[in-house]
Amino acid sequence: MTMQMKLELAIVPVTDVDRAKAFYTEKIGFHADHDHQVNENLRFVQLTPPGSACSIAFGVGITKMQPGSLEGGLLVVEDVRAVREELVKRGVDISEIDVQPWGDFAHFSDPDGNRWSFQQLPRRA
Template structure:
């Protein structure tokens, strides 16, 4: 194989989507304020469990939710998650909102796949904002 060829596997599995992504946090209340007040996510679950609080948030209508995993809810290191891509229709406006809320933002920068910026949540988890190129092209065509 050359490295670009796909190996042959058994028949495809039946996976339809990711249920949740774990974001390890040190303080669930602080993280909840950031994800709801700054990013505008909604609370999808807030339950007391024997191991601790099961707290989940998501953008409105999203299929995949984010579990804000606090102490006692697994062997996770706060701030260790990287590479979470959040798609937005207006990366520039969202970057301005993050900056107003005191969050450091790198970018946005124009890239072949769209306009993208990076930032970290209060625990240091790395997130990205992306306005996809095809969305940018539609907006520019409307102007």
């Protein structure tokens, strides 16, 4: 039997939920799926990158990870140069393009220091 698994949610540890939500939706362009304040100790915010089947979540009372401890979040895009140009216009501090044999990358961090990369896959023959 072959087991099928789909990653559908990744937790991002943040200090300020509203600041993180504004950054990911207004600056990066994620879609706001849910924002539920269950009680004073539990708030759940779920956002999805455009075109992605996997979402991110953060909030209050959902993780014990230290804010800013996420490293290696990877968002695959068709044109990393165009994405970088758009994010620079939106005020995102994003690296120059890093060209590697396995793809072209641009790196950024959210306000808490969680580190992400955009990757444009190399053209295949």
